[in-house]
Amino acid sequence: MLRFNLAIILLLGLGTGIRAQQATPPGHLADAICTCMGTIDPAADNRSFDLAVRHCLNTAMREHSGEVIELMGRFPVQDRRYYILGIVLGSSLDKACPQYPLVRDRLRSLFDPAPDAPNT
Numbered sequence: 001m002l003r004f005n006l007a008i009i010l011l012l013g014l015g016t017g018i019r020a021q022q023a024t025p026p027g028h029l030a031d032a033i034c035t036c037m038g039t040i041d042p043a044a045d046n047r048s049f050d051l052a053v054r055h056c057l058n059t060a061m062r063e064h065s066g067e068v069i070e071l072m073g074r075f076p077v078q079d080r081r082y083y084i085l086g087i088v089l090g091s092s093l094d095k096a097c098p099q100y101p102l103v104r105d106r107l108r109s110l111f112d113p114a115p116d117a118p119n120t
Helices: 002-012 027-037 046-063 065-072 081-096 100-111
Strands: none
Touching (some): 027 065, 027 081, 027 100, 046 100, 081 100
16 A cells, blocks of 8 residues: 555656755666656556556565665655655656656546546
């Protein structure tokens, strides 16, 4: 569940929030996420697309867990370290990963309700 939340935070909320004195994420982690996102089929159905994104994030986090721990250690007093991790990684990917905005926007469209959907 934690990884799923990180995926959503990483891909939906990014580019806002922490700006000044922001920690730069370790290069290998961001590179691994970017490389994997480049293999995702943009024409895939929603479920396959969502699973491919989750696979990219989970694989990168597992393969570079030391970098994730080191990055999270930069925010020891923060209650929302996973949120901050998502913001920092998202900001880095937004600047250096050409496929990231496409993936982010597609995920946003999956999770945003239709404009004419009833409010329940």
